[in-house]
Amino acid sequence: MVGFVGRAGELAALERHLGWVRDGRGDQRGRALLLRGRRRVGKSRLVDVFCQRAGVPHVVHQATRGEDPGRERARFLAEVRRSSLPDTALLAGVTRVDDWDTALRQLAAVLPDDAPSVVVLDELPWMLEGDPVLEGTLQTVWDRVLSRKPVLLVFIGSDLAMMERLSAYGRPFHQRGVEMVLSPLSPREVRAMTGLSAADAFDAHLITGGLPLVCQEWREGESRGAFLARALEDPTSPLLVSGERMLAAEFPTTLQARQVLSVVGSGERTFGTIAAAAGSAGRPLPPGSLNPALRTLADKRLVAVDTPLSSRPGDRDRRYRVADPYLRFWLAFLGDGIPDVERGRGRVVAERIERGWASWRGRAIEPVVRDALGRLLPDERWPEAREVGGWWPRTNNPEVDLVGADRPAPARRICFVGSIKWQDNAPFDRRALAALARDALAVPGADGDTPLVAVARGEVTVDGLAATYGPEALLEAWDRPVSSG
Structure with missing residues (x-):
């Protein structure tokens, strides 16, 4: 199915x-599933396809942000x-009810007792924003009514x-649902999709x-x-448009957070440089x-x-980055270029x-790369x-691309130190190895015997490395589950 390469497992x-x-199989007939994932990763589409293929009675409700709870x-x-x-x-004459308790019990009345069904509440966080009491109501109605039906109740959310937090200790729905995360397509799945x-x-993964x-x-x-030209x-x-829609959904009113995100996306990484770039009239944005x-x-x-990962604590030297590769690309190149594209000057942006x-x-x-090696x-x-x-x-000098350790900082043992050279037609050569060997000695916990590792887009033309990884080897990381440690 178009758009579902790599989604067979889900x-x-x-x-x-x-x-x-x-x-x-359980002491309750029903099961609640909490499905979360970043915006635009295809959660709604995945569940729609699942419902169509399942061949059981189902209902999907898509919430609207800011909607009046009664509507x-x-x-x-x-x-x-x-x-x-x-x-x-049975609900022919029921068009409006005063609370979610009544609405959910009306739903329960039409769920089958002798066959499975699926109920989907899409963007549940928006429903909770409009009516915070709904969280406790869901727990009550689930315990007393819905869980006694053979129903798969799916909550979807991008927040x-x-x-x-919905299933965290002390919250009404704690231990009442199983969790599922829908991730973006991996680099390996992107390769399958693009050939x-x-x-x-x-x-392609960095762009999309x-x-x-x-x-x-x-x-x-x-x-x-x-x-890109096309x-x-x-x-x-x-x-x-995906970037605009993601930001509009995340920041309907929080303009300062959006401004700070744009500054981080432009390349600023430290608290001080972010504050300076996000400020106004020559004054940095205050810590408060x-x-x-x-x-x-x-x-x-x-x-x-x-x-920073080493044998010393690193909390004082934090760096900030945009977590999503697509949004990072969009903020760096596309957001400011939209007016040019709208005027037919897309080539300028390209x-x-x-x-x-x-x-x-x-x-x-x-x-x-760090994610791949971590896998x-x-x-x-x-x-x-x-x-x-x-x-x-x-x-920030020197800056070491890769450190492998036995645990987060402060680590007991530094297993290796490495460098990433991800350039077209530029091999990892003797000069790159010499720079890595020099910089590795600055890492607390590393010494002259610490193994050295190279990750390169192109050739590695030098000996003396404990391991090398190229694009093909890195893609293998998404053939296996993440180690639980």
Whole structure:
């Protein structure tokens, strides 16, 4: 199915949850599933396809942000009446109710007792924003009514932090649902979708972020330049509009957090440089404003906070980056270029991307490589390497791309130190090895006997390395589950 390359495993997982309901395996007949994932990764589409294939009665309610709770309940009941659930005629005269308790009990009345069904509440966090009492109501109605039916109740949400909190200890729905995370397409899945070489598939992943709607626009075997030139001819292309829609959904009112995100996306990484760039009239943004904005961005999983990995604590030398590769690319190149695209000057934006591509990619690939190595390790060579990061001092000189350690900082043992050289037609040579050997000695916990590692887009033309990884080897990381450590 177009747009579902790599989603067979997720569809199978949903079918297993429905099979659990169908077979009556638990002490409760129903099962609640909390499905979360970044915006635009295809959560709604995945569940729609699953419902179509499952062949059981189902209803899907898509919430509207900012909707009046009474109108939201009315829309919910209308969806139930129009659904494939049996006995919906019982609700023929019910168009509006005063609370969610009544609305959910009306739903329960039309769920079958002797066959499985599926109920989907899409963007549950928006429903909770409009009516905070709903969280407790869901728990009450689930315990007393819905869980006694053979129903798979699916909650979908893009607010990752809120979806995680729903099942946290002390919250009404604690231990009442199972959790499922829908990730963007991996670099390996992007390669399958685009037909590119391993190296070029990583480029495509950095541009698309693994968002299915963007990936499916990439023609098989198409070069990076050709894809960008074609996409930037169309102001409505998913490559352009996905970023705007993501930001509009995340920041309907929080303008300061959006401004800080734009500053981080422009390349600023330290607290001081972010404050300076986000300020006005020559004055930096004060900590009392910047700290809450960064916390908001971290809670929303839009900004990642990195600390240097070594045998010393690293919390004082934090660095901030945009967590999502697509949004990082959009903020760096596309957001400011939309007016040019709308005036038919997409080539200007494409030229700007090409001029800045090598420098931007060199930084953007680093967290992807660390993620890949974190999935590949530990292995027989480094059985203790359970954490992969980078290292930098407060002066940022030297900056070491890769550090493998037995645990987060402060680590007991540094297993290896490495360098990433991700350039076209530029091998990892004797000069690169000499620079790595010199910089490795600055990493607390490393010494002259610490193994050295190279990650390169091109050739490695030097001996003396404990291990080397190229694009093909890195792609293998997504053939296996992440080690639990």
